[in-house]
Amino acid sequence: MGSTQQMTGTDQQASCGQADELSRLVEKQDWDHVLALLSQLRKEDEAGLLCDMDRDRVREVMLHLSTEELANLVAVMPQEESCRFCEAIDPLTLADVLDETNPDFAAHILRGLPEETVKQVLPQLKDSGVVEPLLQYKRGTAGEHMTTSFVALAHDMTVDDGINAIRAQKPRRDTVDTLYVVDARGRLRGVMTLRQLVLSRPGARLRTIMERKLLSVTPDTPDRECAQLMQRYNISSLPVVDTTGHMVGVITLRQLLHVTTEQATADMYHMVGLSETERISRPLRVSVKRRLPWLIMSLGFALASGLVVSAFETTVAAMVALASFLPLISAMGTNYAQQVATLFVRGLATGELRQTLVKRAVTREAMLGIINGVAVSALSALVALVWMRSLLLAQIFGLAMFLTLGLSALLGALTPLLLKKLHADPALGSSVLLATATDITGFVFLLGLAAAMLKWTGAS
């Protein structure tokens, strides 16, 4: 008996040393050793090394790999990477590579490639008739993520018939862990797990042991909603059914794990105004093209708060110390609004903020804004008094801080809700919009109060 390869902890990933070694060998065009090195690695680590390499070098390595090996590599890459990798393969070879995978994986890859490439590759596929309809499903829907390879058994089969039918089909994938039971007209009627089948009496009819209470989605159901259903009902796959009740595919938890991770990334990115496809590994040019327009837009927004200050120039000139309070008002307001917005964005994304709770949550945040506002503004007034030794400034700053925090709490809660109501992403750039909104209102509070007080004390 051979030794068992057991790996634990952090030594499980390909090391930096291997990456350098590989680059060196490719540089030397020493293909025998390149292939030997790659064959020692797990497919996932091999894919990782190739993804980190220079495009041109990868192209050279690929020439020495079979279409089957390429297919196995592409299968274990994250979507982003796999599409970039496939773009480097010429269309004819790519068709052969995709033929080695299954139709839903081929569709998954083609969806991420330029339209022109798709036009060249699609007609060359063996299964083009199956792949093409899959391409019609929109991004972010169950249709995009579902697999068309699932096991459907007739409801009048016995347990033994069922096991034999599965053996005959020799399904390669883990979607067989859940079995779907259909009636004579092919409509989905029930569901059971492979475990239930194995544990049941061999002669029992499937329709007597299947679970009839089943959840299903349509191909148009948003993937977020599928993930929330699976998490809520603790199930690892959902059947996808068309309008006539016929099953067209299955969507599994494993596919959706990427969706939930990507969703969280997208939420975080959108909150700070990053494009969700931004990655650390992107070419510089792409990142500049994505970030610069947004930076310029931010400058426009920020200009608005600058104009507010400018409008009160005479007030600032009369009381220069006010300038020192601007950053405090800005930092506190922006930050508080961001905290509240984050709570709401995340609550909406995870489904924790259910429709029934929205009103309660907004009221709660408004009250928190008042409570925190009273405490912080009292402290702020004290700080101003000690710092500037002016009772007038202490009053102005304290009151402005209270108004700013209260309004920030409300803006932070309502912005994501409003964006959702407008069918936009609740996270969409809310931090920049919010920062501008809280800056403008905060400055108006601070400088407006100061102007009024100066006028009043001047008049008295």
Next chain:
Amino acid sequence: MGSTQQMTGTDQQASCGQADELSRLVEKQDWDHVLALLSQLRKEDEAGLLCDMDRDRVREVMLHLSTEELANLVAVMPQEESCRFCEAIDPLTLADVLDETNPDFAAHILRGLPEETVKQVLPQLKDSGVVEPLLQYKRGTAGEHMTTSFVALAHDMTVDDGINAIRAQKPRRDTVDTLYVVDARGRLRGVMTLRQLVLSRPGARLRTIMERKLLSVTPDTPDRECAQLMQRYNISSLPVVDTTGHMVGVITLRQLLHVTTEQATADMYHMVGLSETERISRPLRVSVKRRLPWLIMSLGFALASGLVVSAFETTVAAMVALASFLPLISAMGTNYAQQVATLFVRGLATGELRQTLVKRAVTREAMLGIINGVAVSALSALVALVWMRSLLLAQIFGLAMFLTLGLSALLGALTPLLLKKLHADPALGSSVLLATATDITGFVFLLGLAAAMLKWTGAS
């Protein structure tokens, strides 16, 4: 044949109407109708309704439910909610409820309860000898999330022996989808899926069909790392093995789905300085106690940037227009640093930012900071020129903006990396620290340049 209950889309969750109806019935103490209403619902929806209800009312409803029903309800609640729910049950009943579940679930609940309650409940449990050692595993480790119910088969069994052994064990849970093969001394030697077992020739020995290349973790492995391994190698469960090579449990993807979702939430919360246990549904008092100290700390930070402005008071007095540029510098610097920090925090969390890529990523961000900085500062200078009709101000503002963006890019990239190096959470309040750092440096650039220019022009 009865009708199949098939539910799709958004009508799958309990409605507001049902929540109101339930409250009304509980108010009226009409227990027959309460129980009738609850029995119509899925367990998950029933649990959801109860979690949203008033503590005291829930206590009344619970008196009318059997320990088995309570156990089923607790099992489908999110951890947070299940612990709060269990706190409302008296210790003796709680012990009975937990006896209906399995040891790892009991440990999971006890871990979230106050120490005193645990001391009362633990001795009453049937399986206290199994549950107690599980409580020793630290939070956030594989030990915390693993289940101790798994199927281990001897390596010299045949396929038919294996199927019969599983049938005899009647495992209730989905952890049976993966089977573990052990040698005569009980050490883990291989792994196979239930599917592989079912599809294999009935007489074949398990050791000839098992997969020997297996990944395992120890009870101390961080749960994040387990999730990354599963995602990277596309596997849905990992065996947990002690130092002697004996299996102690299994950690599954389904358990880790919550970990990845919670991880993303924690990252987002930490970036804006929220406690990761903060939820929209928490009592006000708790939220005030969590957020207020942090707000006061933020005020302290913000004060630092106010002091910088104050230090340049004579400069601002000489050129009041500078005050209008403070918010622009602050907004742009803070925002840019936040974007870069978000990329790094998320990259570290998902494992995308591998050790091998860190240097390249920092260099890349520094270069992007320079490129974006040149473009935005040229535009800024133009804006200042048009707005204030002063070439001097245009020069000061443009240069300050360039320096601010460049430094913000670097600070945004280095802060999460530094925090990680210090073994702190890379996301920890980085937005507040960063906002202060970029405000201070930005103001020093803007006002310092202005002071120098004023001196120079005054001297010339």
